[in-house]
Amino acid sequence: MALFGRIFGGGGKGGKGPSPQEAIQKLRETEEMLTKKQEFLEKKIDQELIIAKKNGTKNKRAALQALKRKKRYEKQLAQIDGTLSTIEFQREALENANTNTEVLKNMGFAAKAMKSAHENIVDDLMQDITEQQELEFDEDELLAELDELEQEELDKNLLEIGGTENVPLPNVPSTSLPSRPGENLRKRSHEVSCLHLHAVPPGFLFESFLHL
Secondary structure: OHHHHHHOOOOOOOOOOOOHHHHHHHHHHHHHHHHHHHHHHHHHHHHHHHHHHHOOOOOHHHHHHHHHHHHHHHHHHHHHHHHHHHHHHHHHHHHHHHHHHHHHHHHHHHHHHHHHHHHHHHHHHHHHHHHHHHHHHHHHHHHHHHHHHHHHHHHHHHHHHHHHHOOOOOOOOOOOOOOOHHHHHHHHHHHHHHHHHHHOOHHHHHHHHHHO
16 A cells, blocks of 8 residues: 555545546556566566576575575566556556546436437427417417408398398289280170170070071
């Protein structure tokens, strides 16, 4: 823990912690530094191994000292390997968390944009419905006005017809109209015949027939 405190600059309880981006950058710098240290130790281990082999039969004391240094370097190298693994794990976790944060943030922006778009769609739809209702109301008013005009025209026509009924008709003549000439002639001939029949005695016609 002390190592990480030195890497990230420590900081008391009241200090403000670094942002995820700053922490990721620090971890990458630390990884690079430890990787260079790792390469240095590997070279030192190889050098000490060469010295130990060279002095193995001639100078055992020098060979043993080289092997001791080699073991010490290997121990440091193992610690660095463990530290690098931990730093790599933390860096990847922070990167994933930062990515997830960005993803969630972008999803939040998208959700707000979608909500705003839906609100606009609803507003437009409600406006269209209101306009349609206004048009329907206007059409109903026009139809009602047209009905009134038609009723007025019908009433006017009825009044005109009623006025013609009140005009006085000519009086019927009290005397009978003259008949046609043919009918009058036949009527008079019939009347004359009837008068002759009533005026001549019954025996007169028979006696006249005998003289013939």
